Amino acid sequence: MKINYLLVIFLLISTFLHSQISGSSGVYFAKEFSKDQALYKAKEFVMNDLIKVSSNPTKFSIDPLAAANSGQLTSLMYTCEDQNLSGLVLGFFGNRWNESGVNYQAYAFKNLTKENAFEILSKIEKLIDEHSRYLSSDSDTNNLSFEFNDMTFLIYRDVGTKIRVFWNGFDAEWESTAFNRTKRRFERRID
Template structure:
């Protein structure tokens, strides 16, 4: 009888101890995970969707610029000199819903060639600057929405800066100001 009691106690303790392990303790938070997965999947996307036909060896570079804190959006720079391609990929990752309300996990890339990427990043910066007094007039409540290509951008202020949500296809990804600024700065630096 005592042996069974000790065995049950040992199992309960083992389950309790192993349940205390978190993916955050292992360094696998959303931001870290998103960057790793984005870099990995971006290479295939670039090969198939951006570079296209490959008759001879084609060299290209891709580099993750920044990931949002939630890990829903990662920006990546790419360049392929042989095919004269350069731009920004927006890597969307996370849950999305279909019209029936079924939740899926998905991953997709939005390609912005060099000039479009510059225009996109500049438009966000300009719209936020133009609407700064309205947004900070009632922090957290005053909201703006605008469109770029097939994306809708929603922005509102917090006490220090802005928060944004990017709606593209079935994705709804948060993009905080720090990640946006880091993406823009690193992207423009790569263009030099």
């Protein structure tokens, strides 16, 4: 009987020691991973896809503005005075599965020109203000959705205002704190 208890305890300990731990289970870990990785990977995106690197040296800057607590979305601002380019990059992070069923961390970047960034940030803020009473009247039940370019947005209240952004197979949560920080920092730094 004693051997059975020891066997059960050994199996439980072995299971816990070999269990996989989610990288996004800790709010701070997910946020830091997203912001650090987004900055690192976005540099290549801006260099290759936006400013089109050439044999001539081109100066550009990229600055992470805010990362959502979920770790699914990070906003970054870029400027390239040499080519008169500036805008907002949204970095999307999430888990994907390949044909073999292997889980991996996927990411993609969505570029918003300076004008598009101002437009979408203002539109989201305006919609939240205009429909605040409706969203608050029945939290997590009343929703507001709209499309902008190739992105779909879902706004609802659950403790605070939540914004879900659907794009290119990603479903990223952008809570109001990260959204407001993005809007404030982008508007202050862009010009």
